[in-house]
Amino acid sequence: MVVADPPVPELADRARACADRLRDADSVLLVSHIDADGLTSAAVASTALARAGIDHEVVFEKQLDAESIAGIAAREYDTVLFTDFGSGQLDVIADYEAAGEFTPVIADHHQPADADTTFHLNPLLEGINGANELSGAGASYVLARALEGSGGDGSAGSDGDNRDLAGLAVIGAVGDMQDSGDGLVGANEAIVADGVAVEVLETRTDLDLYGRQTRPLPKLLEYASDVRIPGISNDEAGAISFLSELELELKSGGEWRRWVDLDADERRTLVSALIQRAVASGVPAARIEALVGTSYTLVAEEPGTELRDVSEFSTLLNATARYERADVGLAVCLGDRDEALTEARSLLRNHRRNLSEGLQWVKTEGVTHEDNLQWFDAGSRIRETIVGIVAGMAVGSPAVDRSKPVIAFAEESATELKVSSRGSHRLVRQGLDLSVVMGEASRSVGGDGGGHDVAAGATIPADARDAFLAAADELIGEQLP
Incomplete structure (x- = not known):
């Protein structure tokens, strides 16, 4: 061999x-x-x-x-x-x-x-x-x-x-x-x-929205927060209205079809209409281009399931270990499609509910703006193992200003705060490195942290939040023009 x-x-x-x-x-x-x-x-x-x-x-x-x-x-x-x-x-x-x-x-x-x-x-x-x-x-x-x-x-x-x-x-x-x-x-x-x-992977140029395998078409468009299209994004009625105007058979047996259910011609028609609506709504060209990207499909997995698309598979995994069930996630990765997958799907439903409630809390409570960052402190209202995911979702929603990174706090214990930070690839290209920010700012208050330029985390003493924010704000100000 x-x-x-x-x-x-x-x-x-x-x-x-x-x-x-x-x-x-x-x-x-x-x-x-x-x-x-x-x-x-x-x-x-x-x-x-x-x-x-x-x-x-x-x-x-x-x-x-x-x-x-x-x-x-x-x-x-x-x-x-x-x-x-x-x-x-x-x-x-x-x-x-x-x-x-x-x-x-x-x-x-x-x-x-x-x-x-x-x-x-x-x-x-x-x-x-x-x-x-x-x-x-x-x-x-x-x-x-x-x-x-x-x-x-x-x-x-x-x-x-x-x-x-x-x-x-x-x-x-x-x-x-x-x-x-x-x-x-x-x-x-x-x-x-x-x-x-x-032949375990297949790549193609495709609509670059999360949920191509499992979400009904109206939800696929409504939750497409990375590319905001007025009248469709974050607008259930608007998404349904847009789809209803297309000369396509978008329901089967009374139920909305999913992206994976459409044939190639139907997909082209929908994408073309979506781009036309984005142009007419004044969405910047660079954002419109982001509607199409590379998809990665696990060809051995059943079409229409959370396991077929790598993005949805990763969300399923986050729904296990972040709730103290790493054993379930590992078993699914190792091929268990029976009990472990059933349990993972149950955990995923709970995970989605928690994320939705967490994001709604951020939208309702809002964020606090500093000169170079924005932040929220969820206390015990958002689980510390998922507050970073909520922060990332907030970056793609109208709840926050995309021109600044987001820092989120959650209670880790009576004496410690979990800190999660999320930026965007555009900010990283401008010089943002949240790994440096989290590391230096946390150590300045007796904590520790690190990660990557676009996403990083830290643990700090519970009474050090304001001092940490001041240090992080100064560091980000030095990185970004």
Whole structure:
């Protein structure tokens, strides 16, 4: 069997070193984050370890800090594989390595701390942007490819070929907001190519709206907040009126059809009418162009389900681990389409309800504006594990000013606040880097944080909110013109 070339050649040496260490381990503790990127990272890594015959256990952590790392060390594993986090906490992890408590292997894409380890796979170490070119799941995929064996017949999923895991890596990248509308770029493109080559992924130019597989057409248009079209976006009656004017059969059995139910000619007719309405409504040309983008379809999944489109799959995963059911999300990633999927769908209904209520709270209460940012403090009204998602939804709604990043607070404990920040790719192009903002502002008040340029988070003392805001506002002011 001929093993395919490594997907990201710049990381090949690091990936091989990490893979060799894992093969030498008696057993491995695999530790990952709880968002969609973390779950898919764990699923990719766990599948690759299993195929390589490496005994391992999978656990998840809401956040990686000194306390959780101490708990990981207490499990007394010789080797610990961190996926989708670890780089930012390497200064703490390195102390345990130096003491001989465990050997860390890290597959991550976050900004590394000022320390290092022998087995560290991170795109940033090789000049690859970890915010939009390779996700945590992508780093795990690069590692999985390095773990490929020598047996099998070369088909996807056989011994020696892990390219069938590319679909999970793409779910992670899209779930981590690495799809800017122009499709995945950089190292992510190579992973997409692997997925297409082994026929687990299909790409096409398509209407770039969330919910193509599952939402009835009026809801698909009403909730299309990224491209606001007056009289349609955030307007149920307006969306229905627009659709009713089209000379298309848009209902079946009395029920609205979905985008996935339309044939190619029907889709072209709808898109053309939507663009015409946007032009007539004065929507800027750049925003109109964003109506069309690259879609990623998981071809083995049933059409019309949450699993068929990578964006909807990532939302399903967020509905599990963020509610302490990472086991359910992992099982779905690993192929359980029975009990785990049923439970995940139940959790998804609850998740959607919570997101809707959270966004409505932000719309009703409004946001507070500083010179360079806007913010809201949800207290205990929005779960701290989803307040960042609500903040991201608010960025695409009329509730906030798109010219400023949004910072959201939620109660994490009696003594700590969870901070989540969201910007836009346009602001990032202008110089915004929320990873720097969250890191520096949080540390200035005795907390800690980090993440990516377009989305980042922190944990700070409960009484430090105002001081944190002042520091963050100043930092953003220095970044943006």
